[in-house]
Amino acid sequence: MPLIPEEIIAEVRQATDIVAVIGQHLPLRKAGANYRTLCPFHQEKTPSFNVNPQKQIWHCFGCGKGGNVFTFITEYEKVSFGEAVRSLAKKAGIRIPELPGEKPEGHDLLYQANEFAARFFQSSLEGSAGAAAREYLETRGISQETTELFRLGYAPNSWDELIKAAERAGLSQALLLEAGLIVTRERGSGHYDRFRHRVMFPFFSLGGRVIGFGGRSLEQSPQAKYLNSPETAIYHKGRGFFGFAQTKTAIMDAGAAVLVEGNFDLLRPFQEGYKNIVATAGTALTPDQARLLSRYARTAVVCYDPDGPGLAAAERSLEPLLEAGLDPRVALLPEGLDPDGVIQNNGAAAFGEVVTQAVSFVEFRVMRARKARDMSLPAEKSQLVNGLIGLAALVADPVRRSLYYKEIADTAGLEESLVADLARKRQGMRPREGDPAPAAPAQRPLDQWEREILGLLIRRPNLVARLAEKPQLTDFLSPQFRKVAAKIDAMYQETSKVDEPGLFHAADSPEEQGLVSAAISLGRVSEDSLEGAEGDERKFADYLQNLERQTVKPRLKALQTAIREAQRGKDLPRERELLEQFNQLIKETGK
Numbered sequence: 001m002p003l004i005p006e007e008i009i010a011e012v013r014q015a016t017d018i019v020a021v022i023g024q025h026l027p028l029r030k031a032g033a034n035y036r037t038l039c040p041f042h043q044e045k046t047p048s049f050n051v052n053p054q055k056q057i058w059h060c061f062g063c064g065k066g067g068n069v070f071t072f073i074t075e076y077e078k079v080s081f082g083e084a085v086r087s088l089a090k091k092a093g094i095r096i097p098e099l100p101g102e103k104p105e106g107h108d109l110l111y112q113a114n115e116f117a118a119r120f121f122q123s124s125l126e127g128s129a130g131a132a133a134r135e136y137l138e139t140r141g142i143s144q145e146t147t148e149l150f151r152l153g154y155a156p157n158s159w160d161e162l163i164k165a166a167e168r169a170g171l172s173q174a175l176l177l178e179a180g181l182i183v184t185r186e187r188g189s190g191h192y193d194r195f196r197h198r199v200m201f202p203f204f205s206l207g208g209r210v211i212g213f214g215g216r217s218l219e220q221s222p223q224a225k226y227l228n229s230p231e232t233a234i235y236h237k238g239r240g241f242f243g244f245a246q247t248k249t250a251i252m253d254a255g256a257a258v259l260v261e262g263n264f265d266l267l268r269p270f271q272e273g274y275k276n277i278v279a280t281a282g283t284a285l286t287p288d289q290a291r292l293l294s295r296y297a298r299t300a301v302v303c304y305d306p307d308g309p310g311l312a313a314a315e316r317s318l319e320p321l322l323e324a325g326l327d328p329r330v331a332l333l334p335e336g337l338d339p340d341g342v343i344q345n346n347g348a349a350a351f352g353e354v355v356t357q358a359v360s361f362v363e364f365r366v367m368r369a370r371k372a373r374d375m376s377l378p379a380e381k382s383q384l385v386n387g388l389i390g391l392a393a394l395v396a397d398p399v400r401r402s403l404y405y406k407e408i409a410d411t412a413g414l415e416e417s418l419v420a421d422l423a424r425k426r427q428g429m430r431p432r433e434g435d436p437a438p439a440a441p442a443q444r445p446l447d448q449w450e451r452e453i454l455g456l457l458i459r460r461p462n463l464v465a466r467l468a469e470k471p472q473l474t475d476f477l478s479p480q481f482r483k484v485a486a487k488i489d490a491m492y493q494e495t496s497k498v499d500e501p502g503l504f505h506a507a508d509s510p511e512e513q514g515l516v517s518a519a520i521s522l523g524r525v526s527e528d529s530l531e532g533a534e535g536d537e538r539k540f541a542d543y544l545q546n547l548e549r550q551t552v553k554p555r556l557k558a559l560q561t562a563i564r565e566a567q568r569g570k571d572l573p574r575e576r577e578l579l580e581q582f583n584q585l586i587k588e589t590g591k
């Protein structure tokens, strides 16, 4: 069997929901932001097997096993990694290319039909029939380079040019119909081209294959200005974004994505260098889209039209974004201008300013409420505050959640304790379900310390430097701990943040993967992080101290005994060597 290409593995992972997959084998119960059940890999009476839907990982706190959806299938079904990917790919309708020269199967024909259509539309744009479309793109300020990169095209003003071209290429009408490229005639027999006299925008899979189209009409007064492909086996409305295949790398690099509505709202800024941008292309933002985005970015800047429908859509996008763990901000465009318009009228730099000055979701909601209602009325204010708390409560990360509560209190001019009270009432006075019991400061197995410390380091990677000051201490810890800590440090040095999925996938061994997944789970669910950075630093210092007590002290004691023995045996070189070690240890651990 040939190696499965990395991009296909990524595509399968993206298309698969770990909760759905594990849920087919085990009865999962919701526990806070996670799911929980009895571990299938060791005997237990209380469930310690956790599934984290946000990070798409699982971990058992009982036996220490953990991993991603592929690891689960390999462990549970006792199959190889390749077999796990293949079986999940099949369920997701993603075809894995096998040996060269093989017969196409599955959805490959659908991809072929879409690829054929994309090329047909591209060459139509370049040909004589494409003059009007070229002129239109020019007036919209779209360059040749952008046209080629996004593979824009033109669907000719004809009922059957695509059908005829496909026929010459040996593609059947049945296939074109399945691909949503043609439509069955209501009267008479046969089919006609779905897209006519339109500028064509292909939609791509994450792996870069054409899966469908959006078409902008060039008619004077069209029935539908924009027309998209219908749902097919490979194109699902509301799952992806227009432009994402071309912009996802820039989004990952920036850790942030600008969210726009229309295709041109994406193309113009992209062309001006604002490359971390995606377009919902005619649909309201869906939870699927938000989750997809959350794997690439932490911040989403919603940049919709500054009119009634645009602002309402921006408001509706907050919930899926917050729920997916993104920090949503809202860019306020000058009245009457969409992103494309801002660049046309005010220049590219003006667009950049609008994006940097985006307001928090709290500010945005308050501004909207002030415009629509009389906020001096207690009932109105109470409704607004409760709505905001409801949104903030969607956030799984306790640190961010508490920061939002603080902002809500500040903005609404309320005591922070009151907002915290309201939030607690909402959560039913109990700590969130799924949180572990507070850690006891007793003797613990070393691997448990390792998980706790790594969990903190993932959240506060700046603390890795402190760990480096104590090489004697880390010597006591496992090689996989040192590896993960080094990777966190490298990531932090390079990008000033820690990419959790990236860290997970960079693991070299199952032990390392297990450690990372445990650390990520611990780092996320711990309520202690409510105390913020200072609390974390205190906790980190505590951990190190406890670890020292547990590792360095016994070692010092052992050295002392050995030194005394060497003295008794008059073994001077040995005594010197041991003393040296003893002093070194004391120096480095500050004892």
Ligand SMILES: [Zn+2]
Pocket (backbone or CB within 6 Å): 039, 040, 041, 042, 049, 060, 061, 062, 063, 064, 065
């Ligand atoms: Zn277990």
